[in-house]
Amino acid sequence: MMATEHIDSRLLAELTEQSEDLNSDAQRITRTALTEFGQVTGPRRRWWQRGGVLTGAAGAAALWGTSRALAASASASADDVMALQTAASIENLAVSVYQTAAGLPFIKDGNKTVAAFITRTTAQHQAHAKAFNSAATQAGGKAQNQPDPKYKAVVDQALPTIKGPADVVKLAITLEDVAAQTYTKNVSQVSSPELRRLFGSVAPVEAQHRAVLLAVQALLAGNAADLIAIPVDPAKLPAAAGSVGFPDAFYQTENASPIDEGAVK
Helix, strand or coil: CCCCCEEECHHHHHHHHHHHHHHHHHEEEEEHHHCCCCCCCCCCCCEECCEEECCCHHHHHHHHHHHHHHCCCCCEEEEEHHHHHHHHHHHHHHHHHHHHHHHHHHHHHHHHHHHHHHHHHHHHHHHHHHHHHHHHHCCCCCCCCCCCCCHHHHHHHHHHHHCCCCHHHHHHHHHHHHHHHHHHCCCCCCCCHHHHHHHHHHHHHHHHHHHHHHHHHHHCCCCHHHCCCCCCCCCEEHHHHHHHCCCCCCCCCCCCCCCCCCCCC
């Protein structure tokens, strides 16, 4: 069980403001990349919905525009293409897992907040896959429409054992974490500023997904599923809810997928 102390509502307000700042930064990065290449194709919209959930349409518009801007950049390397294809394969697998989860009775007919999170997160991962594949094809490679082979094996082994929401959340955390770690590491592995912006803009989205899921996981483990709701009631949340989603001061990358893991063979 988690501690019974309640978090300070002022701290929650500060964290919310920081989240909004992160959203604004991501939006600015995307707009800058598009402006530099003269590829602005309409009004930019906010990537993340306030409260930490990305809106699928806004995320798709921003990411699609960024990947289109890559067409005007210098030629990409073979490693760049493989990194993009591997990223797309991770996104493809995440979409498949979330779509499967959405159809499970205890998700579909269970907590509405969890179901809504899964629906929106699915749309976000679809937008990410589209962006990575667009960048890969415009860099001279092929689109990757298959799932990451390493983690597909993990998913195939885990799916038959899923008995409830906690199992779904645990599996989703694994996928979101490997995505965030991979894209964070990709920032230092790709060859152009535009690709670094693309990976650097998507990585925090996946990290944010993981943070939400870690908080949900803790509430489920503490028999407090009734507290999983938006808007949050800070007076009812246990103290651990303010920190459980952020276990690391700096995001780790030791479990990042190698750039060729999900490349088109």
